[in-house]
Amino acid sequence: MRILFVCTGNTCRSPMAEGIFRKLAREREINIEVSSAGVAAMEGVPISRHAEGVLKDLGIYDPITSTPLHAELIEWADLILTLTQGHKRQAIAAFPEKADKIFTLKEYVEEDEAILAEQAELSHLIAELELSRALGQKLDESKELRIRELLRRMPQYDISDPFGGSREDYEAAAREIRAALEKLIVKLERERFR
Secondary structure, eight states: OEEEEEESSSSSHHHHHHHHHHHHHHHTTOOOEEEEEETTOOTTOBOOHHHHHHHHHTTOOOOOBOOBOOHHHHHHOSEEEESSHHHHHHHHHHOGGGGGGEEEHHHHTOOOHHHHHHHHHHHHHHHHHHHHHHTTOOOOHHHHHHHHHHHHHSOOOOOOOOTTSOHHHHHHHHHHHHHHHHHHHHHHHHHHTO
16 A cells, blocks of 8 residues: 655655654554655755654654655555645645545544544545536536535544744644554554455
């Protein structure tokens, strides 16, 4: 399996997710390839010094530099996990035909069945909306209303952005990311043994 983590500039959250997840997968002997990218990233920018410091404190020394989100990465990935709902919307808008494999990290590890059912419906409706836009068609008004209703009811799945913040802000973001990644590992292990 190949997992791609996506944030804005690919210098803070998604590189931390990439490094932490790679370490967790290695520790549990799960064979998964992992990478990261940014919806507004420039190629080859080093990760922020605080993100690098947080990763080093966790014993992670992977050389990670920024990569813009592009079609080859979208094709490469089996699963694309964004750090915010905004990143998810941008990825789906750019690659509507791949919407079925794009989720926020926290959304993907959600366990509440009622929320999961509404998430599936919302993902389907958003994919329809983006495909309609791409084809120059108008989406049915009732579907647009349903999208707005579902969006209002969804839990907050964004992972806070530490960019420009203190080392403590980066540590808090890393804790939030790691908690979601721990759930992801459990979910992937469960699916592996089905």
